Amino acid sequence: MSLFESGLGRTELSDSSMAPFPPEPPSSGSLPSGNSQDEVEIPLRPGLSLPGTLWLPHKPRGIVVFAHGSGSSRHSPRNRYVASVLVEAGFAALLFDLLTGLEASDRRKVFDIELLADRLVQAATWAVQQPRITGLPCGLFGASTGSAAALLAAASHPSLVAAIVSRGGRPDLASQDLPFVRAPTLLIVGENDEPVLTWNRQAFDLLTCPKELVVIPGATHLFEEPGALEQVAELARDWFLRYLLSPSPPPPDDIPKVEDWV
Numbered sequence: 041m042s043l044f045e046s047g048l049g050r051t052e053l054s055d056s057s058m059a060p061f062p063p064e065p066p067s068s069g070s071l072p073s074g075n076s077q078d079e080v081e082i083p084l085r086p087g088l089s090l091p092g093t094l095w096l097p098h099k100p101r102g103i104v105v106f107a108h109g110s111g112s113s114r115h116s117p118r119n120r121y122v123a124s125v126l127v128e129a130g131f132a133a134l135l136f137d138l139l140t141g142l143e144a145s146d147r148r149k150v151f152d153i154e155l156l157a158d159r160l161v162q163a164a165t166w167a168v169q170q171p172r173i174t175g176l177p178c179g180l181f182g183a184s185t186g187s188a189a190a191l192l193a194a195a196s197h198p199s200l201v202a203a204i205v206s207r208g209g210r211p212d213l214a215s216q217d218l219p220f221v222r223a224p225t226l227l228i229v230g231e232n233d234e235p236v237l238t239w240n241r242q243a244f245d246l247l248t249c250p251k252e253l254v255v256i257p258g259a260t261h262l263f264e265e266p267g268a269l270e271q272v273a274e275l276a277r278d279w280f281l282r283y284l285l286s287p288s289p290p291p292p293d294d295i296p297k298v299e300d301w302v
Contacts, residue, residue, distance in 0.1 A: 075127060082136055082166050090159065092136030094170070095123055100132040102177045102202070102284035105164045107138060107156065109184025109208075118262065118269055119183060122207070125273035131280060132176075134167045138186070153213050156189035161197055168200070177202040177284040180223075181276060187227075188213035195220040203283035205276040208233060208261050211243035218243055224250040226279045228272050230259030252279075 076096045081089040093114055104126050106119050114135040123133035138159045143149045160180065168178050180201055182190035187209025194201035195217040204225040211218065211227065225247055229240045237255065244253045254275055259268040 080134075080136075082163050084159070084162060088140070090137050090140070090163070092134055092163065094167070095127045095133040095135075096172060097127050097130050097132065099130065100172060100176060101130045102179060102280065103132040103134065103164075103167050103173050104179045104181050104280060104284075105160065105167055106133065106135045107160050107180060107182040107186030107189045108135075109182075109186050116183070118207075118272075119181070121269060122181065122273045122276055125277050126181075126280065129277045129281060131179075131284065132167075132173055134163060136163050138189070151185060151213075153185065153188045153192055156185065157192035157196065157214075160186075160189050160193045161200065164193070164200055179203040179205070179280050179284050181205045181207070182209055183207045185210050185213060187211055191221055191225070192217050194223045194225075198222045203280055205279050206240075207272050207276075208236060208263065210236070210239065212239040215243060215246060218246040219248050221247060221249050224279070224283045225252075226275065227251070227253045228275055229253070229255055230261060230263060230265075230268065231255050231257050232259065233261045236261060 075098060078094050078096070080092045080094045082092050083089045091114065104123070106114075106123060108114065108116050108119055114137050116135070119135055123135060126133050138156050139149055149155060164178050164180070167173060168176065178200060180190035180193065182188070182204070187206035188211055190204050190206065191211055191214040194204055195214070201223045204221070204223050206225070206227045208229060209227065227240050227244055229237045231237070240253060244251060256263065256268050256271055259265050263269040263272055
């Protein structure tokens with residue numbers, strides 16, 4: 041059973057029995073026919089860029105940009121697994137390093153949510169201007185501190201972000217901005233992930249957008265339990281299928297152009 045909480049109240053939803061821990065995401069050579077996986081560089085300013093991996097299905101219906109947590113990177117096996125599920129559902133996925141190698145060694149920058157949110161906005165802006173993605177809706181998937189960055193990015197650039205999914209996130213680190221988030225937001229937390237679960241419940245109350253909080257039974261912070269990460273991926277896929285189906289309008293003034301940085 042997964043516990044769902046929404047603005048309409050709290051209900052119990054039945055789940056199938058937990059499956060074994062999911063396999064590693066497919067390599068670029070094993071992606072379904074017509075899909076591609078490319079290493080990219082996301083420009084920040086002259087002489088500075090961030091490495092990323094862009095997964096493209098044959099006919100993408102939207103793009104999901106991933107924001108990893110502290111101590112992680114674009115190589116996170118959990119985020120890569122979720123990305124593989126999203127690609128199978130027809131979404132493009134961008135996984136990238138939020139910080140340079142030097143910055144990642146500075147604990148102040150690792151928890152600088154404003155910096156992380158700015159990097160996420162730049163990456164998402166770059167992504168939606170790429171061939172085959174232009175005009176498609178953009179969603180954000182954040183883990184741990186990356187969730188706070190995703191929520192702050194959505195609050196500051198509402199026209200850029202169409203939906204958000206948080207996995208074991210720290211939305212409390214963006215608490216002052218939560219009432220300004222307009223994008224439908226799904227918070228996924230492990231039942232045995234305290235105090236993160238408490239922080240998510242508190243953040244959930246501050247959100248005024250369409251929202252749901254799902255508690256995965258028996259799961260801890262990294263969703264290492266059998267079937268837990270599989271549930272996360274399925275929930276994320278269904279959320280984005282629900283909210284990333286409408287074409288995006290032309291980029292408004294609040295979305296910077298890539299050429300503004302280079």
